[in-house]
Each structure stands twice: as C-alpha cells, then as structure tokens.
Amino acid sequence: MPHLRRLLAPLAACLVLALTGTGSLALARGDSSQNHADHGTRHATDHRCGPNDYSAWDEEWLMMSIQGDLFEIQGGQLAQRQATTDKVRALGKRLVEDHTKSLKDATELAERLGIDVPDSPSPTQQWMLRAVAQFHGRDFDRWYADLEVHDHKQDIKEAQDEVDKGCNPDIRDEAENELPVLKEHLQLAQDALASLT
Numbered sequence: 001m002p003h004l005r006r007l008l009a010p011l012a013a014c015l016v017l018a019l020t021g022t023g024s025l026a027l028a029r030g031d032s033s034q035n036h037a038d039h040g041t042r043h044a045t046d047h048r049c050g051p052n053d054y055s056a057w058d059e060e061w062l063m064m065s066i067q068g069d070l071f072e073i074q075g076g077q078l079a080q081r082q083a084t085t086d087k088v089r090a091l092g093k094r095l096v097e098d099h100t101k102s103l104k105d106a107t108e109l110a111e112r113l114g115i116d117v118p119d120s121p122s123p124t125q126q127w128m129l130r131a132v133a134q135f136h137g138r139d140f141d142r143w144y145a146d147l148e149v150h151d152h153k154q155d156i157k158e159a160q161d162e163v164d165k166g167c168n169p170d171i172r173d174e175a176e177n178e179l180p181v182l183k184e185h186l187q188l189a190q191d192a193l194a195s196l197t
C-alpha cells in the first residue's frame with residue numbers, strides 16, 4: 001500500500017522528533033500537562049523524604065515508568081510477531097522480559113505508596129504502536145529499532161533525573177536499578193538498527 005506508506009513515513013518521523021524534543025516528556029510519556037522541567041523548579045527536593053513520602057516528581061516518574069513498561073511490553077510483543085530479522089525479534093523478546101520485571105517492581109512500589117497504577121500506555125505511546133505496526137518487512141524492523149533507540153535515550157535521561165532529583169528513597173532506588181538495564185536496551189536497539197542500515 002504505497003499511499004499509506006507515503007503518509008506514514010512523515011508521521012513516524014514527527015513521532016521520533018516528538019520523542020526527542022525538549023519538553024516532550026509529558027507528550028511522549030503521559031497525559032499530564034506538566035513536564036519534568038516544571039517539576040524541576042517547583043518540586044525538586046533535597047532528598048529528605050521518608051520511606052512513605054514522595055514528591056510530585058517521584059509520583060510522575062513512577063507512573064510514567066509504568067506506562068513506559070506497558071509500552072515496551074506491547075511493542076516487544078509486536079516485534080516478535082512482525083519483525084523479519086533475528087536481531088529485532090530478539091530485541092523485542094528481551095524488552096518484554098525486562099520490562100515485565102520492572103513493571104512488577106514498579107507496580108508493587110506504587111501500590112505500597114498509594115500511587116495510581118496506570119493500566120495502559122499513554123495515548124501517544126498507543127498511537128506510536130499503531131503507527132509502527134503499519135510497517136512491514138525490513139521497514140518495520142528499521143522503524144521499530146529506531147523507535148527503541150530514541151525511546152531508551154529518553155528513558156535513561158528520565159531515570160537519571162529521578163535519581164538526581166527524586167525524593168522517595170525507594171523510587172530513586174528503582175530508577176537507579178533501571179539505569180543499567182535501560183543502557184543495555186539502548187545498546188541492543190542501536191546494534192539492531194546498525195545491522196539494518
């Protein structure tokens with residue numbers, strides 16, 4: 001369907017730009033009208049929360065992290081069904097495994113602290129999954145790997161921000177524990193993309 005593909009390519013390009021643009025966090029990761037830059041001025045803390053206290057920044061990071069896990073799991077499942085190369089299928093499988101684990105950890109933590117647990121990826125993430133699913137063959141592999149490269153760059157930045165500026169010790173630990181996993185995912189996605197171009 002060449003016409004559809006002509007439409008989708010620029011859409012997907014916009015998407016990647018939206019993911020990587022300054023202040024795109026709320027757009028890319030959640031429905032909140034606030035973003036981390038706002039929190040930086042209003043909610044950055046001096047790390048003195050007790051184990052049962054949390055800042056608005058902590059809450060937003062944890063909820064976005066859960067939405068991100070749901071996004072990665074659905075994307076990884078899609079890649080296992082639709083990718084044409086072993087590398088991209090393996091990337092999808094690995095993302096499902098690791099993000100299923102981090103979803104469990106983050107959900108338990110949110111429930112303990114009384115933070116809402118999102119039950120689906122953000123609307124923008126759902127749209128991205130629908131958009132990438134329109135590609136087939138090597139085009140799919142390329143767009144999926146490219147999406148995961150950009151997404152994990154953003155995820156790493158957000159997790160580091162939580163480590164640096166978060167308040168609740170357990171949420172900050174969760175972010176810190178996520179960082180090496182996210183960096184490995186970025187490397188895997190970059191390798192998969194490089195093998196296709």
Ligand SMILES: [Fe+2]
Nearest residue numbers: 068151152155
């Ligand atoms: Fe992600």
Ligand SMILES: [Fe+2]
Nearest residue numbers: 072095182185
């Ligand atoms: Fe990941």
